[in-house]
Amino acid sequence: MPLLKLKKPFGRLIALRDYDPGLSDLAALLIGVKPVLYTDFEPGNWDYLRVLCAELKLHYVLPEELYGSKGFKAVRSSGKRMLLIGRRLKDVKLAAESWHRSPTDPAWGVLLGYPECCVKAYIAWRAVAEATDLVDFTFANTADTERLDFTLNNVFNYFSRLTGTPADRTAFDRLRARNKGLDIASLQVISWHPCSYNCAPSAKLGREIFGFLEEYLPARALQLKETLARPLLFSGKYSYAVLNGAAAGGTARYSGLLPPRSLLPAPAVKTLERCGRLSAAGGAALAWRVSGGQREKVPGRHELLNFTAKARG
Ligand SMILES: [Zn+2]
Incomplete structure (x- = not known):
C-alpha cells in the first residue's frame, strides 16, 4: 500500500500509510485521543514502523516477546507479529502487561483509550x-x-x-x-x-x-x-444499501446507490435502483419513483440509518 503524502509535515513526518496500523487509529494516537494502539504487522514492514516511532518519539513494545502469544490478540497463522505503540512508555507497558486479558475484560478497552x-x-x-x-x-x-x-x-x-x-x-x-x-x-x-x-x-x-x-x-x-456521511438502508451485517442522497424524518431522497456494495438480495437492490425516494419505519421500507406513482415494499426488514455530517439540532 502506498504512502499517503501529508499536506504539511507532522513533526518530522511527511507521509503516512493507512495499513498496520490503520490511519484512523494512528491519527487518534498522534493527536492524543488514544494513549496506546495495537496492531499486527508483517516483518517486512518493520522499517516503516521503526522510523515512524523514532520520528514521532513514540514508544513501542513487542508484547509477544515479553508475554507470549496466548490470548485473542495473538497472530495465529499469518506470520505477522504484534506491536503496541504509545506516546508514553508507561501506558505502553501497562497495555503490554494486560496482553493476556480477554476482549471482554473492560480494563483492556479502557487501556486502549x-x-x-x-x-x-x-x-x-x-x-x-x-x-x-x-x-x-x-x-x-x-x-x-x-x-x-x-x-x-x-x-x-x-x-x-x-x-x-x-x-x-x-x-x-x-x-x-x-x-x-x-x-x-x-x-x-x-x-x-x-x-x-x-x-x-x-x-x-x-x-x-x-x-x-x-x-x-x-x-x-x-x-x-x-x-x-450517507443515509443507508440497513437490513443486516452484510446487507445494506448506501444511498446517494439525504434523509430527514424517516424519508430519504436519493439518486442511486453507492459503494461499498453489500450482499443485499437482488430484488431489494432492484426496487431501490428503480426508485428515488423511500421511507422506513418499524422495520419496513417503502420506495417510490421520483415522479410519484405506486409505493413498493422493499423486500426484507430494514432500518434507515441517517449518517450525516450535519450537526444534531
Ligand atoms: Zn460511548
Whole structure:
C-alpha cells in the first residue's frame, strides 16, 4: 500500500500509510485521543514502523516477546507479529502487561483509550454477538435516530465484529470479493465501536480525529466523509444499501446507490435502483419513483440509518 503524502509535515513526518496500523487509529494516537494502539504487522514492514516511532518519539513494545502469544490478540497463522505503540512508555507497558486479558475484560478497552461507555456496550454485545449484529445492537441503543454522526459510522468496520462462524466467514469473504479495489477495512473515522450513534464522548473524539485528517490528509478525509456521511438502508451485517442522497424524518431522497456494495438480495437492490425516494419505519421500507406513482415494499426488514455530517439540532 502506498504512502499517503501529508499536506504539511507532522513533526518530522511527511507521509503516512493507512495499513498496520490503520490511519484512523494512528491519527487518534498522534493527536492524543488514544494513549496506546495495537496492531499486527508483517516483518517486512518493520522499517516503516521503526522510523515512524523514532520520528514521532513514540514508544513501542513487542508484547509477544515479553508475554507470549496466548490470548485473542495473538497472530495465529499469518506470520505477522504484534506491536503496541504509545506516546508514553508507561501506558505502553501497562497495555503490554494486560496482553493476556480477554476482549471482554473492560480494563483492556479502557487501556486502549476507548470511552468507558463504549467498552461496556461492546462487552454487552459480545454476549449476544451470534444472534445480533453490532450495528443493530448499537442502533437499538440510539435514542435520537434523526441524525447519526458520520464519524461514528461503523457499518463497514468488521474489526472485532466477526463472530468466526463458518457462515460469517463466508459472508465476509463474499462482501470483500464484491468490493475488489476498495479497502473496506479503512472505511471508518473512529477505530472502535461506539455504544450508540449518539455517544457524546465518541463523537467528540471522532470529530478530533476527522479534524486531523482534514488538516493533514484532506483527500483522505473527503473520501471518508463521502463514504460515511450517507443515509443507508440497513437490513443486516452484510446487507445494506448506501444511498446517494439525504434523509430527514424517516424519508430519504436519493439518486442511486453507492459503494461499498453489500450482499443485499437482488430484488431489494432492484426496487431501490428503480426508485428515488423511500421511507422506513418499524422495520419496513417503502420506495417510490421520483415522479410519484405506486409505493413498493422493499423486500426484507430494514432500518434507515441517517449518517450525516450535519450537526444534531
Ligand atoms: Zn460511548
